[in-house]
Amino acid sequence: MTVDLSHTPAQIYAVATAYPPHVMRQDEVAAKAAKVFGHKPDYFRRMAAAYGNAGVETRHSCVPLDWYLEPHGWPERSRLYEENAIALLVEAATRCMSEADVAPTDIAATVIVSSTGIVTPSLDSLLQGPLGLQPNVQRLPVFGLGCAGGVIGLSRAAAMADSLPGQWVLFLCVELCGLTFRQSDDSKANLIGTAIFGDGAAALLVKVPEASRLNGCRPRAAIKAWGEHTWPNSRDTMGWKVEEDGLGVVFSRDIPNLVRRELRPVTDRFLQDHQLSLSDLDGVLCHPGGDKVLSALEASLDLEPDALRHARTVLRDRGNMSAVTVLAVLKRAMDVGDTGRHLMTALGPGFTAGMALLDLQ
Numbered sequence: 400m401t402v403d404l405s406h407t408p409a410q411i412y413a414v415a416t417a418y419p420p421h422v423m424r425q426d427e428v429a430a431k432a433a434k435v436f437g438h439k440p441d442y443f444r445r446m447a448a449a450y451g452n453a454g455v456e457t458r459h460s461c462v463p464l465d466w467y468l469e470p471h472g473w474p475e476r477s478r479l480y481e482e483n484a485i486a487l488l489v490e491a492a493t494r495c496m497s498e499a500d501v502a503p504t505d506i507a508a509t510v511i512v513s514s515t516g517i518v519t520p521s522l523d524s525l526l527q528g529p530l531g532l533q534p535n536v537q538r539l540p541v542f543g544l545g546c547a548g549g550v551i552g553l554s555r556a557a558a559m560a561d562s563l564p565g566q567w568v569l570f571l572c573v574e575l576c577g578l579t580f581r582q583s584d585d586s587k588a589n590l591i592g593t594a595i596f597g598d599g600a601a602a603l604l605v606k607v608p609e610a611s612r613l614n615g616c617r618p619r620a621a622i623k624a625w626g627e628h629t630w631p632n633s634r635d636t637m638g639w640k641v642e643e644d645g646l647g648v649v650f651s652r653d654i655p656n657l658v659r660r661e662l663r664p665v666t667d668r669f670l671q672d673h674q675l676s677l678s679d680l681d682g683v684l685c686h687p688g689g690d691k692v693l694s695a696l697e698a699s700l701d702l703e704p705d706a707l708r709h710a711r712t713v714l715r716d717r718g719n720m721s722a723v724t725v726l727a728v729l730k731r732a733m734d735v736g737d738t739g740r741h742l743m744t745a746l747g748p749g750f751t752a753g754m755a756l757l758d759l760q
Contacts, residue, residue, distance in 0.1 A: 409557035409568075410618035411757075412604045414730040415495035417487045418717070419461040419575075419598050425450055431464055432593050435582055446587065449594045454690030454711060458597030458718035460577045461487075467593070470582050472644050480516030481525070484573045487600035488522065489529050492571060495602035499616050503531035507566035508559050510539045512552035512722050514639070514748075515574045515646070517542070523571070537563075545637060546686050547627070547747025548572060548722030549601075550755050554625035556605045557755075565609040573600040574721035579639070579646045588650040595689050597718030601726035618760060619733050623740075624673050625755040628665045630657075633750035654688070654746075658695035662752060666700060666744070669754050681739025683707065684732055684757070686725040686746065687714035709735075722747075733759060 429450040436443040460466075461483035488511075496503060509532070511523045518525065521540035526532070539559065544551050549572055556570035576596035581589060605622070630636075636654060640647035651657075670676055677700060685696050687710040697707060709731045717727060725745045732741070743755040 407607055409560040409605050409607050409622045411620040411622065412501075412606060412616055412618050413495045413499040414619065414726065414733060415491045415498060415602050416723070416727050416730055417491035417494070417600045418459040419483060419487060421460040421463050423458045423460050423464055425453070425455055425457070427464060428593060431467060432590065435468060436585065436590065439585060442585070446590050449591055452690060453594040454687070454693065454714045455595055455718045456715050459599060461575050461598050462577065467577070467580055467582065470644065476578050476645050477516060477518070480575055480578055481518050483575055483598070484513065484516065484518070484522055484600070485525055485529065488526055488571050488573050488602070491600045491602035492526070492530055492569060495569070495604055499604045501567055501604060504533055505567050506532050506536055506569045507563050508537035508539070508568045509571060510541065510552055510556040510559060510568065511571040512541045512544060512548040513573050514543055514545050514548060514721060515576055515579055522573070526571075543748065544722060544751075544753075545747035546688060546719070546721050546724070547745045547749070547751050547753040549686065549725040550625075550743050550745045550753035551627055552722065553603065553605075553622065553726075554753065554755055556603070557622040557625065560605045560607050564607040566606065568605045570603040570605055571600070572722050572726055574598065574723045576719070576721055579648060581642065581645050581647060583644065584642075584647060586647075587652075588648045591650060592648045595719040597720045599717060599720040599723045599727065601723050601730070603726065620760060621758040623756040623758055625753075626669050626672070627751055627753045628669075629749040629751040630661060636748075636750035637746075638748035655691045655695040657750070658692060658746065659699050662696070662699045665752055666742070666754065670742070673756060675756075677701070679740065680742050682732065682737055682741040684725060684728050684741050684743040685710045686744070687711065687728070688719055688746065690714070729757075
């Protein structure tokens with residue numbers, strides 16, 4: 400299903416990101432991983448190339464690197480998730496509202512996406528006090544979208560803004576992927592996670608401007624349309640398994656092949672629904688799941704060598720931060736002054752592709 404807005408579309412007025420203080424270099428991570436998986440030396444030697452081939456140089460973590468050497472249970476992981484998620488979201492949201500000169504009391508609704516931890520009351524409720532939001536703010540917490548959450552969550556924020564013309568919607572996203580690492584798990588998926596996962600948060604301010612109030616802060620992008628596609632019988636492609644000591648990562652080794660084989664028809668259909676083709680785009684903003692996935696995206700969408708330069712830069716400097724990553728790609732594109740019609744896309748559990756058409760201004 401796709402959504403096209405024939406009237407004034409929701410606009411993005413500000414984008415901000417926040418990252419935790421611990422910076423991990425890839426060579427340091429590989430050295431620590433050799434200790435964790437040292438009881439299987441032949442296995443680790445076969446898999447060690449993943450650290451050099453991931454396209455990642457540095458990442459941020461909410462815990463120091465030595466934390467990953469010890470076992471941890473659900474209570475500790477949940478405590479760390481809540482503390483760090485709230486701190487990062489406050490930082491990103493405060494910066495975002497300041498950039499757009501929007502007061503917390505002006506926020507009418509929040510949409511928050513996260514799939515790397517569980518908190519009840521949900522994070523959006525816990526943020527109302529620290530951010531100074533009104534008690535009657537409308538809240539939509541979203542869990543389980545994984546890496547697709549940046550695109551699909553932004554779509555939900557646009558839909559909410561469309562129902563509240565002239566009012567501000569704050570879209571928030573936080574993922575603490577590192578906290579899902581389980582020292583007792585020798586699976587390939589868990590090891591690959593140590594080579595690509597990072598932590599981060601993002602905040603975006605979205606509004607449908609009223610015709611009588613088009614003056615004020617200048618929008619950065621218009622959200623013209625959105626859609627998604629879930630492939631049948633694809634649940635085991637990506638996701639989490641709930642284990643005794645935390646969330647166990649699920650990665651199918653066939654993801655790059657699935658992207659090469661299946662993504663182009665879905666993308667073409669989405670664009671055709673809006674009388675467009677790939678040649679009509681000024682750019683593509685993709686979630687960088689990993690270097691192999693980026694190469695598969697380039698092949699599937701027949702992209703020029705530098706088309707995914709922002710995605711590769713974010714992957715290199717920040718790693719795969721699940722849903723946050725594509726929002727960091729969007730911010731980078733805006734910061735360097737990219738303009739024009741862009742396709743924003745990300746793949747996540749389901750197996751699902753989220754897509755949106757943005758006009759960068």
